[in-house]
Amino acid sequence: MNAEISYLDNVDGSCLYNTPHTRVVASATGPVEPKARQELPTQLALELSVRPAAGVATTREVRIQDSVRAVITSILAAYKYPRQLCQLTLQVLQAGESEELFHCLELAACVNSAVFALVDAGVALTALALATTVALAHDGTATAEPSRQQLMDARSVHTVVFRIVDGKPEDILSMDSHGDFSEADILKVLDVAETSAKQLNAQFRETVLARVNIV
Amino acid sequence: MAKDIEVSTAESQFILEALKQNYRLDGRSFEQFRDVKITFGEELGDVLVELGRTKVHCKISSSITEPYEDRPFEGLFFISTESTPMAGPQFESGNNTGEDEVLISRIIEKAVRRSGALDIEGLCIVAGSKCWAVRASVHFLDCDGGFVDASCIAVMTALLHYRKPDITVHGEKIIVHPVDEREPVALGILHIPVCVTSSFFNPVDAEQNIKGEENSEIVLVDATLKEELLREGVLTVTLNKNREVVQVSKAGGLPMDAMTLMECCHRAYDITERITDQILAAVKEDIAKRDKYSAILSSENAR
């Protein structure tokens, strides 16, 4: 994974997020003045849109959008900004997976890039959220950050989002699973996902702190 | 646009005063087009164009579908341009009915699709029943002026770069060959239109300008966002390398005389020529790079 923070000029925070196959640009602006219908009396409203690499947004993007929203709302310090708005836009540049069959790699990249963009914008977050994808093959081996082919060959695929507190994955914010799996499989997947999230967190910290140091 | 960027009177007066003294904020001369940077993604037809700080991404996708009943010999070609708050908070998400948004998408549509830049007859597979549908998805990432110019470059570069899967037709049956099985084929591009936008500023008061005793308006090529906010007139000329004028678009604003129009076109031609060469060179270089890998692969297979 690598991320270029402050990639765009006209928004408050942004990030170009690259994994070997998936590319997502995220932008965050806030707190700004909301439109009357968006305004929430006690907290920050979140305007979120996920846009696909090709064509127009369909139910598939709305589904990713809803998952990202659930994750982001749970880490935002929303009560710090009553009657304000945060605009979060996620543009997939390259899906890295067969769009008709999967959405897990995009979901993970969307969550991670959104968190980067929010940190860059200086919107208050009570914790970080990091997503990682695990594919479980027919022979039972679990692979984190699978490739396009590994996804196709998998028995089940899982996207797990952890809440990171004090540099460690503390609890699970969301888990999105597809395919055929048992309870034991889930535990195994979580195990692999946690290790992967730790690695991701180390890279994440490095990138964010490098930005702080430049300033 | 949802809300506007607030510019103070002092700032706008300053920019105009600077223009009168021959200065642009970014240090360019009036006729200078910003440097264009073209980067390709991993997939074919995935292009990022940077025009100064303006960033536009374009991705081409294709599928097989049924042609329109009244045009059985033609394939389908769509350009989708949708602006989001990513380009700047002045753009509204999911609302593309604003004057600027509509104008941008219409000009690109006219420049590329209606000028016949893509050979849509070449997209026909079986007349009246099957054809290719090619879609260019334009994503505005960052707005520092010149969206039309940058998008046009992005769409054309992406079309030139894209390869659709090869097919074989057996009567009504079509076999689509996967990319790793058979070399995919390029789209038929008939010409490369390039848009050049000029902005007009009025250094004297409005009345003097309309009466037209002297034509003292300032013409800037490729305005930045700040300049776009303050301009009083805009002209987009679309040309190709064959010296053909594809479109001239001027929606209101300061009046202009024929000589200024001619000057703008001549200036635009020089820019068009340079950009066309840059697009072709960039595509050629990237395709050659990809070919090299396949050459290595094929030699291994031969053994």
Added chain:
Amino acid sequence: MTSLVIPGDRISVDPERPVQLGPGMYCDPRTQDIVPVNAGVLHISESKRGQTVYVDYDSKRYTPAVGDLVVGVITGAFADSYRVSLASFSTPVSLSYMAFPNASKKNRPTLVIGDLVYARVCTAEKELEAEIECMDSTTGSESGFGLLENGTVVEVTLGFARHLLFDDAFPLLRLLAQHCKFEIAIGVNGKIWIKTEEVKDTIACYRSIKDCCGKPQEAFEEIIKQHFKTVTNTVEE
């Protein structure tokens, strides 16, 4: 004590003693946990009243805080106050007609829409509209606040503006002063107003400030020299 933190990190403060929270810190209303909510440099200092904790972080979006010096644009005028924008798209703040020196019911300020003002934030509650004033409210005098005539505005990041305003050792202004005479008003909302005698000097200052933002201090001198050289050369051509 200073260290780098990112949101969600645990910080060591003594929960038994009173803690003052500054920018970038948040006390969760449910758990009463104190957490940093921004990525930046953590400062913890001991004072008589207890411990003070804040995170120094850079961003582009300004949220008003009492005592901040800001540059704003008048965007509306009402019966008894102006509406002022401190940043595009942010909630506007209000500037009362009574918040000017020698103000009375009869003596109204003469600002018009589009004017720039230098002001101080006097109230900033997150639930309410923030208010700014164009005078020193302890003495009632002008103290450099009020209308900023002509000149231009440069937009920079908030961290850069704070350095420019508060850090006496920050070399930018001293280096600019070697090249030309200028008037400057620095707003911590990331807007810097600058005015010189000649347009070319203002242009050079504008480009210099813009380019120096985000660069190491050692590079400033060369950047500024280059910009002043360019504008002078353009005139000669």
